[in-house]
Amino acid sequence: MVTTRNTTSNNEQPNHNDTSSPSQNPENLRQQLSSTASKLNALDALVADLVDREVEANENEYEEGINQQDMTEISFHAILSKTSGTTMKVEGTLEGIKVLTLVDSGSTHNFISASLVKQLGLKVSRVPSFGVQIGNGQVIQCNQICRGLSLVLPGLKITEDYFPFSIGGADLVLGIKWLASLNTV
CATH class of the missing domain: 1.20.5 (Single alpha-helices involved in coiled-coils or other helix-helix interfaces)
Known part of the structure; x- marks a missing residue:
């Protein structure tokens, strides 16, 4: 008669019922x-x-x-197109037309003559209305923008957005917004 003996110990086989x-x-x-x-x-x-x-x-x-x-501002220099120590006039072209551009560190944004927009039939987009403060403190509402206009100046092509505005003596104003993009302001 052959007998078999169980050789597994409790340590070798896990006890699933052990809660110790x-x-x-x-x-x-x-x-x-x-x-x-x-x-x-x-x-x-x-x-x-x-x-x-x-x-x-x-x-x-x-x-x-x-x-x-x-708080967008346009300087009196830009509105009247007068040069000063903070402005410079430059001739260039926009849409193949000769234009006079005023570079003005006293203006916060870029502006384009409303009459030039009409003359060239430029596309105008609506934006939420905001105030443009002019040099005497008066605020004029603006709610339009001309996007992606390419201005060619001597040795330079500038593609920017411009707010149509009544400005005299210049066709465009390049303000701090553009100047800051040069990393020199």
Whole structure:
């Protein structure tokens, strides 16, 4: 008669019913899961708060951009086309037509003569209305823009957006917006 002997010990074969290990105890597992869930909820709240702050920061930047646009200025030099220590007149071409451009560090943006826009039949797009403050403090509303106009000056081609405006003596005004793009302002 042959007898077989079971040679496996308890150490070699896992006992699935053993609850002596703290990590295998169902109550400990529940506590660990509860703790992990609490941490995930806290992390979720933190992420939501960060997202809210980012959205708020973006909204503030947008509002500041609107406020900056509300403070757009054009100098008296640009309106009257008078030269000064902060301006320079340059002849060039726009749409094949000779134009006189006033480079003016006293103007915040680029402007184009409203009569030139009409004469050349340039495409005008609507923008949200904003005020343009002229040299005497008066604010004139503007709600149009001519986008992507290519101005050719001696040795230079400039593609910019321009706000149509009543200016005398010059056809275009290149302001700080363009000058800043040169990284020299």
